[in-house]
Amino acid sequence: MPRIQGVDIPPEKPTHISLRYLQGIGPTTALQLCDQAGVDPQRKAKELTDDDVARIATILDRDYLIEGALRRTVQGNIARLRDIGCYRGSRHRRSLPCRGQRTKTNARTRKGPRKTVAGKKGVKELR
Numbered sequence: 001m002p003r004i005q006g007v008d009i010p011p012e013k014p015t016h017i018s019l020r021y022l023q024g025i026g027p028t029t030a031l032q033l034c035d036q037a038g039v040d041p042q043r044k045a046k047e048l049t050d051d052d053v054a055r056i057a058t059i060l061d062r063d064y065l066i067e068g069a070l071r072r073t074v075q076g077n078i079a080r081l082r083d084i085g086c087y088r089g090s091r092h093r094r095s096l097p098c099r100g101q102r103t104k105t106n107a108r109t110r111k112g113p114r115k116t117v118a119g120k121k122g123v124k125e126l127r
Contacts, residue, residue: 002045002053005060005067011046018045019056024066033059 001011002018009018019030034041037055039048048056060066065073081089091098097107108114 002048004053004057007067009045011044013045014042015039015045015048016041022060022066024064024070025060029064033064 001008003009004019005022007022009021011018016027016030016034019025019033020027025033031041033056036059037052039052039056078089078092082093083089088098095110095112096103097110101107103111
């Protein structure tokens with residue numbers, strides 16, 4: 001089972017699909033990576049030699065921001081937005097959507113499960 005950047009990639013899948021398990025590598029980048037490394041994208045990941053894996057890892061280190069470094073960069077960007085107090089930062093702080101989606105309905109993924117608030121039942125007058 002090949003390991004790249006501390007991530008086990010699935011051995012039974014084609015190489016270009018397996019590379020997508022790395023944070024920051026999508027379909028197009030995976031195919032470009034296979035092309036740069038001279039690896040057949042349709043070959044199963046378990047069939048890669050140590051030399052092939054080393055070439056892929058070298059290209060990733062040199063040209064791409066992936067896994068831990070990418071996560072740190074994204075978290076740093078979000079922290080900067082919070083610190084400067086902009087609208088997007090305040091939305092991140094409150095765990096609400098920050099790209100203009102409606103929140104009256106929907107947005108349950110960001111807001112979490114519904115928190116039911118007791119409604120007013122008939123208020124009886126005190127006599």
